Amino acid sequence: MSTTTAKTDAVASEPSVPSTPSDRRERDRMRRRLARRRGGGWWPYLFLAPWFVGLFGLTIYPMLDSLYLSFTDFDLLTPAQWTGTDNYERMFTDDPVFWDSVHATLVYVVVSVPLKLALALAVAMLLNRDLKGIGLYRAAFYLPSLLGGAVAIAIVWRQVFGGDGLFNDFLAWFGIEGQDWISSPDTALYTLVLLAVWQFGTPMVIFLAGLKQLPKDVYEAAAIDGASPVTRFFRITLPLLTPIVFFNVVLQIIDAFKTFTPAFVISNGSGGPLNSTMLYSLYLYKKGFTDLQMGYASALAWVLFLVIAGFTAVNFIAGRYWVHYDD
């Protein structure tokens, strides 16, 4: 701190001291040393290299490649020929199945995301208390999400909602004669929605973490003022939780747009009946790998990219009006 004795001992970090040329040199040296210590130079990049290889080799390059392919007639088997914007034009003007898949996907997103998040929040509220063995309950509620992405569970779903499935057996107890829910074009998509909603574990865990962080004193004050539990939920919990709701909404919408496995397994790869379960990713897969129209599939992928990016941008903009950060 003190700069009393020797003149040569001038310390650079004291701006009030008038600077001489030697002072300035000293200061530059210090700055360089500091910069090195903070991580300047190329060393960090060396350590990041494996990740960069992955990013460029497995993500950026294939993405650019697919952008190129989306303007070609690539069929997986023979070299790609440039066809300009043909693929994009065909999508919007001459492909009824594309619109079927857009319809199915939008219904799926719009119905499944709110239901899933509402259920996740409700269960998170239930689990946010100090009970004996609460960890066990949490694990039990999270379990479906661990199984959820798996092919096995989709196969089980197929069985449960099939014509002679468990669900109809259950309905039979009440004298209701069920139908084959998977094979009817009016209900098949909703079995997928149900499967998605059932896998509420991930947003639930995130909600739970958020609920645990909420300040207790606000609740105490509200309780003293006589606020009912409902009021407390809508006036305190929900507003304080909006950043987490926002995070979950963004994540779940993206996830829902990209859903593939359950639709593929439950419809046996067909997207049927009558394209009612032809989720966008499934259609993309079918075009690329079954119908050998990889160029068209790439175009579909880029349209999906733009749509999801658009939805996310809208989310972020809308978020300014309803998300409250407490900092």
Next chain:
Amino acid sequence: MGHQISRRTLFRTASGLAVVGGLGGALSACGGGTGAGSTSSELTMTWWGSDDRHAAYKKALASFQKDNPKVKIRETYSGYDGYFDKFNTNIAGGSAPDLLQMDTALVAQYARKGVLAPLDSYVGKSLDLTGFSKTLLAAGTVDGKLYGVPSGIGVNQLTVNRSGLEDLGLKLPDREWTWADLRKISQDVYKKSGGKIHGVDDVGGGSLQAFEIYAREHGETFFSEDGKNVGFSPETLQRWWEYWAEMRKLNACPPPAITSAAHNDLTKNAVVIGKALFTFDIGVYGAGGSVTDAQLDFLPSPQGDWSGAREGNYVNGGVLLSATKSSKRVGDSVKIMSFFAQDETAIKAMQLFRGIPPTEKARDLIASGLSETDKLNMEMADYISKRVSAASDALPTPPAPPQGADQIWDLLFQSNLAIAFGKKSIKAQLGEFFDQAAGILGG
């Protein structure tokens, strides 16, 4: 002076990262490029089928390896679902199998795209096709060149649950039956079973095993000669759909939910689940495994009951064995094809698992070891192929289907389903069908 991470920054960053990660994955899955063939020292052979067929192939290949220890074979096999998706991916990724079981319906597409190796230069040398008829070889021939060796004779047969019929006091219809007879007996099944069993599965959307025969009975082909459009007229398709609409109305065939569930899923076939006694799906028995305990029997497709109706059946080649062009082991692959075509142990191992054997010699070899149902199956195939060759008015065997054929078949299936579910009228669906078909085939 610690840097404070605000909640705002945290959540925005996390959301942003999630967006990037999520989207990147979707897009990068679609990149790729064409590559070279397999370089491993093993010869990769791949096929689809039932467990019985897998076991038969493995048994035959084991015998082949005993005599040819230098050829190391790697066997990969699966069901039909996803088989060609995987094959497409392998070709694009440069890891195509050397030798594969090929679908007669898809051989033209792959041959024209240069995926398959032409085999003509081997015929008569390392590829022994003695006893294969010309019409049979047509199944593996594209633009005059041979790209696949047929495994056997395939004909369209209806599989009948004969014991189920007898339980209802009904008799197996005569072999020379008509579409009207099918309607009659299907109605009888429904009535006599007290509404529990429908007669026949709904094939208003069935292509190869149903409508194609019906169109040929009208003197029309499924695809036009140049493959740029369908070959049948709207009137024929309309009459076909009206026939099946009436069948549904009479409960002679099951409701659309059952039809839809059975699509691509043999275990949900109406006969397999006990909801019908007749099925057009040759897979129910054709693969050799018995799906139900019932005594099965076989019938040709019904004949036309209008004046001027022609013979609609034809003989095709079961499945094919093809070699890929990028393979460095085409010579060895051809050796294996020849082995399956002529070798006694191979023929005995394969039995009827790839259709009725293609040559007289092979049929004699397996005759003694066949089950009762196998014998009925083979006998009916023999009956149909004799009837076809005797018929003067039968159209020639159709050439290998054009590219996009599988999309047309799917379109036909979906169209019939849309009508059956009451989502579309026959008239409206007809227009859509022909519009879309022309678009797919590029005519």
